[in-house]
Amino acid sequence: MFGNFAKYLNEHRLFFAAYLSVVIHITLAIWSFNGSKSPYGLTICGPSWIYDNEETRDTDLVFEMGNSLSENKKTDKDGEGENGEEEGEGDKGKNEGFAKGKYEGGKWDKLVKDLESTSELRKNFKNDLDSIVPSSGISDSYIKRERDYEDIIVKEVFPTLHSIRDPFKVDLEEAEDNLAVHKERNRIIEEFRKGEESPPITMRLSLEGEKKPRSPLQMPKEERSQYLDKTLKQSKEKQLDQFVSRYMGYDVNKGDLSMFVRDLYYENLQRLAYTFSGDPSYFAVDYFQENLNKEDFLKQMMALLSEHLGTKTGTEILFTIENIYEIQGRALNVYFQNESLYQTYPEEKKQELRVETIRRVVEKYKPVLREKKIRSYSDAELAYTTKRLQIIDSLIKNTPAGYRLQDALFEKGRIFWESGILRGEDELLYKAIAEWKKISLKGDGDFLAEKTVENIRLTLQQEEIRDVFGKFPSNAKERIDMAVRYRLADVLEKKKMREEKLLWPKTKRQVQN
Numbered sequence: 289m290f291g292n293f294a295k296y297l298n299e300h301r302l303f304f305a306a307y308l309s310v311v312i313h314i315t316l317a318i319w320s321f322n323g324s325k326s327p328y329g330l331t332i333c334g335p336s337w338i339y340d341n342e343e344t345r346d347t348d349l350v351f352e353m354g355n356s357l358s359e360n361k362k363t364d365k366d367g368e369g370e371n372g373e374e375e376g377e378g379d380k381g382k383n384e385g386f387a388k389g390k391y392e393g394g395k396w397d398k399l400v401k402d403l404e405s406t407s408e409l410r411k412n413f414k415n416d417l418d419s420i421v422p423s424s425g426i427s428d429s430y431i432k433r434e435r436d437y438e439d440i441i442v443k444e445v446f447p448t449l450h451s452i453r454d455p456f457k458v459d460l461e462e463a464e465d466n467l468a469v470h471k472e473r474n475r476i477i478e479e480f481r482k483g484e485e486s487p488p489i490t491m492r493l494s495l496e497g498e499k500k501p502r503s504p505l506q507m508p509k510e511e512r513s514q515y516l517d518k519t520l521k522q523s524k525e526k527q528l529d530q531f532v533s534r535y536m537g538y539d540v541n542k543g544d545l546s547m548f549v550r551d552l553y554y555e556n557l558q559r560l561a562y563t564f565s566g567d568p569s570y571f572a573v574d575y576f577q578e579n580l581n582k583e584d585f586l587k588q589m590m591a592l593l594s595e596h597l598g599t600k601t602g603t604e605i606l607f608t609i610e611n612i613y614e615i616q617g618r619a620l621n622v623y624f625q626n627e628s629l630y631q632t633y634p635e636e637k638k639q640e641l642r643v644e645t646i647r648r649v650v651e652k653y654k655p656v657l658r659e660k661k662i663r664s665y666s667d668a669e670l671a672y673t674t675k676r677l678q679i680i681d682s683l684i685k686n687t688p689a690g691y692r693l694q695d696a697l698f699e700k701g702r703i704f705w706e707s708g709i710l711r712g713e714d715e716l717l718y719k720a721i722a723e724w725k726k727i728s729l730k731g732d733g734d735f736l737a738e739k740t741v742e743n744i745r746l747t748l749q750q751e752e753i754r755d756v757f758g759k760f761p762s763n764a765k766e767r768i769d770m771a772v773r774y775r776l777a778d779v780l781e782k783k784k785m786r787e788e789k790l791l792w793p794k795t796k797r798q799v800q801n
Contacts, residue, residue, distance in 0.1 A: 443473075447587070593609070610676050692734060709765075
């Protein structure tokens with residue numbers, strides 16, 4: 289029997305030798321590939337734990353499109369990002385070596401064409417400063433700051449517009465996919481401007497199993513303020529990316545993370561736009577720039593919110609997102625005003641860089657606005673009011689243990705109130721009063737609108753809110769409207785002083801004047 293088996297092996301020795309050779313070579317190839325530095329060396333076959341070589345903070349499957357946003361930043365000088373510190377005019381349009389052919393006919397074809405059309409923008413249009421009001425009180429450093437005209441055109445000034453008609457819950461469901469697309473777009477923009485290929489799409493797998501408990505962030509207000517003052521001059525993308533990578537691993541319910549998210553947005557990422565000229569095109573460009581600067585925050589925080597809804601940090605994120613929608617709605621008013629004004633400009637004015645930038649933004653969003661059936665600012669106000677109410681309702685429904693519930697009820701009432709004033713509809717004013725009456729002065733978390741609510745309640749105690757004709761009396765309406773309108777006067781004044789000190793210092797000549 290053994291002789292027959294030996295004879296069989298001898299007759300088929302070439303077959304077995306070939307088979308063993310293939311098996312050994314494949315095994316060696318897989319082993320060496322997974323031990324290499326290749327970004328594709330993670331998942332050839334087998335479960336993910338076989339290939340895990342790095343320690344990870346959590347235990348989720350993580351998929352990263354292209355570079356992280358920290359690699360998509362503009363070049364900083366001395367650690368400073370925007371405000372005139374970004375890459376200079378000479379760095380724009382360096383697209384030699386960019387393989388645009390692979391994007392032709394695809395979903396990024398329009399983006400590449402926009403990048404090409406803006407690469408010589410500063411050479412083809414005048415960037416003069418004229419019609420400046422000398423007594424405006426605005427610092428020269430702000431007036432003469434570097435503005436991202438190219439990005440205003442090729443990126444998204446109105447990132448909220450594309451889904452404005454969708455329910456907010458749909459936005460949450462699609463948030464992670466939208467962030468991946470956002471990162472891929474930024475990678476292509478960087479690739480075009482550098483004129484070279486960026487690192488390919490990579491995927492990192494982490495260990496399976498239960499997540500490690502997160503520790504609470506211990507960072508009191510004074511320390512947070514020092515951090516925010518130090519990073520204020522950095523580009524907003526860089527600030528956000530550093531914040532997410534350094535701090536979003538802490539406990540989202542305990543400690544200071546939720547308040548840090550609030551401070552990051554309202555103190556550093558939400559900036560004031562100043563008026564220093566009778567020419568509205570200056571303010572329009574600055575307002576568009578500030579809206580553009582919120583795009584990255586919106587995309588990243590929406591993705592984080594989809595994971596942390598129902599936490600204190602998620603609640604603070606919802607407040608910031610609602611604020612972005614409010615500002616975006618106002619920016620559309622600026623959009624429609626400048627769309628009309630452009631028709632009145634002489635040809636000489638149309639050769640100015642800021643005017644051309646506004647024209648291209650208007651043309652870019654015309655088809656989007658038609659699709660969303662927004663033909664005027666009144667249409668935009670209605671659409672954005674609807675979405676903001678959905679965001680606040682989501683906040684009220686999901687905030688843990690009533691955390692900042694009182695502020696949420698105030699904001700919901702304020703949305704009704706301001707919309708009612710704008711539309712001249714008393715029914716909305718009464719809805720606002722109904723929301724404000726639900727507010728209890730006791731609750732978990734800060735109550736930032738407490739003083740305003742007290743002023744409103746004082747008016748409601750002293751004034752009738754229905755006259756003999758069933759209308760909202762003008763006297764009560766004016767008193768409540770003043771309380772709502774000027775609720776942030778002190779906050780904005782402090783914000784203005786801080787920005788002037790850290791971002792827009794006045795020259796000696798201005799101080800002397």
